[in-house]
């Protein structure tokens with residue numbers, strides 16, 4: 440655990456093309472890595488050409504490269520390239536993408552990310568019906584890492600955990616809180632206690 444409470448960083452990389460917003464790329468990620476040595480870094484690649492950034496992100500010290508299934512026609516090859524570059528593989532699904540589309544790639548992935556908002560912006564409303572995808576995944580893959588992202592906070596965390604998500608991305612609920620550390624702890628505690636109750 441780092442001093443600021445972060446031992447896992449989920450970094451949103453947006454290219455202004457796959458999503459209508461731009462954030463940052465591998466040079467910024469590399470700077471962050473130089474400052475934060477110990478954290479596990481996941482880059483959520485909301486980009487049109489995920490194959491283009493594998494090597495630069497590996498060089499920047501990224502641990503997990505999560506790309507969108509909608510952005511490539513060759514998921515398996517991409518997964519292999521990411522692993523060959525020394526990173527773990529995450530596959531992300533936009534809200535309108537069917538869960539069955541990822542099934543044949545689960546063996547070559549380390550984590551599936553179910554978007555619970557349209558990717559591109561923080562502060563959107565949690566899409567509760569995405570929990571059907573999480574439940575489906577958990578039912579079929581009991582040990583899979585399943586991440587949810589978008590509108591997740593104290594009022595929606597229980598639903599995510601009960602559906603089977605074990606990895607949570609939360610933005611506004613933490614950055615907008617008067618006590619962010621308390622919110623992080625409470626989100627973690629909720630997920631931990633639901634997992635223990637299964």
Ligand SMILES: O=C(CO)[C@@H](O)[C@H](O)COP(=O)(O)O
Nearest residue numbers: 558559561562589590610611
């Ligand atoms: O990737 C995205 C949006 O594209 C998310 O990571 C959100 O940025 C999370 O923010 P909140 O919905 O929690 O505010």
